[in-house]
Amino acid sequence: MHYVILDMEWDSAYHKLYKRFVNQILQIGAVKLDENLNIVDIFDVTVKSSISKRVSRRFVELTGITKEMMLDGISLGDAVDKYNTWLGYDTVTITWSNSDLYTIAENEKYLMSGKKFRIDKYLDLQKFIQGELRLLGHEIKSQISLSHAAELLGITTESYDLHTAKDDSLLCAALLKKHYNEAAFENLIKDASSPEFYNELYFKPYYISRISDNLIDKKTLDFYCEKCESKMKRLTKWRYHNNWFNANFVCTDCGKKYVCRVSYKKTYDNLIVKRRILEPKVKQTKENHDAVQSVPTTV
Numbered sequence: 583m584h585y586v587i588l589d590m591e592w593d594s595a596y597h598k599l600y601k602r603f604v605n606q607i608l609q610i611g612a613v614k615l616d617e618n619l620n621i622v623d624i625f626d627v628t629v630k631s632s633i634s635k636r637v638s639r640r641f642v643e644l645t646g647i648t649k650e651m652m653l654d655g656i657s658l659g660d661a662v663d664k665y666n667t668w669l670g671y672d673t674v675t676i677t678w679s680n681s682d683l684y685t686i687a688e689n690e691k692y693l694m695s696g697k698k699f700r701i702d703k704y705l706d707l708q709k710f711i712q713g714e715l716r717l718l719g720h721e722i723k724s725q726i727s728l729s730h731a732a733e734l735l736g737i738t739t740e741s742y743d744l745h746t747a748k749d750d751s752l753l754c755a756a757l758l759k760k761h762y763n764e765a766a767f768e769n770l771i772k773d774a775s776s777p778e779f780y781n782e783l784y785f786k787p788y789y790i791s792r793i794s795d796n797l798i799d800k801k802t803l804d805f806y807c808e809k810c811e812s813k814m815k816r817l818t819k820w821r822y823h824n825n826w827f828n829a830n831f832v833c834t835d836c837g838k839k840y841v842c843r844v845s846y847k848k849t850y851d852n853l854i855v856k857r858r859i860l861e862p863k864v865k866q867t868k869e870n871h872d873a874v875q876s877v878p879t880t881v
């Protein structure tokens with residue numbers, strides 16, 4: 583078993599046949615690691631676009647890959663053949679965030695006439711490193727960049743030519759070598775040859791918006807009084823607003839009223855239920871409203 587960290591640089595170009603912009607892969611870089619995470623081989627190829635004779639200015643600025651370098655490259659089909667041969671078997675493919683997988687799928691669909699990147703097993707390194715950073719006490723809310731993660735882990739990036747496929751892969755390898763955690767790592771390796779892998783990849787989490795949805799466990803719609811713990815009576819219909827169902831409840835024992843809220847987020851393999859019990863807001867009555875209005879003004 584070995585590991586391959588794969589990175590790609592891509593640029594958007596208009597595909598006349600499909601009448602749409604495609605994020606065409608223009609560079610493939612990868613680093614092969616043995617079981618002890620030592621670098622054993624490096625892959626680095628520049629790809630010649632099949633749909634454009636130029637590259638965007640932003641792409642040149644970010645990657646340093648000029649139009650001339652791109653035009654000197656090999657076709658994407660040849661690059662992928664070469665990569666698959668280099669990859670070998672019994673490999674876990676690793677990328678920094680699974681967004682690369684969407685780009686691979688897009689290229690396979692529009693630019694590769696039936697050829698495919700071979701990915702047998704897969705691991706999202708960003709997910710793994712974010713988990714490690716949380717264990718170290720960092721608060722990670724959104725997806726973090728590779729260079730930011732390196733900074734948080736005390737790895738200097740000066741010697742890397744960031745945003746080139748090869749060096750981004752090398753930096754990933756350095757992060758992994760420094761913060762390997764076998765149990766967490768093994769746990770994130772997925773079988774990319776099973777259909778479920780792609781079902782999960784393309785699954786978009788959503789909030790349930792119909793109270794009659796079969797996924798809703800009716801027990802989660804019951805609320806209990808915070809004072810006397812008895813089951814409360816719902817006074818209104820469930821109203822759906824901003825991903826939450828809301829209803830007014832009353833405790834038939836003590837008479838206390840509450841606003842109860844519940845939300846259901848469907849993820850690929852889970853249903854996340856959140857519940858809240860709130861004291862009803864004190865409504866501004868007509869009297870104090872008038873009182874505010876009737877503050878005397880000096881003329």
Ligand SMILES: [Zn+2]
Pocket residue numbers: 807808809810811812833834835836837838
């Ligand atoms: Zn009560």
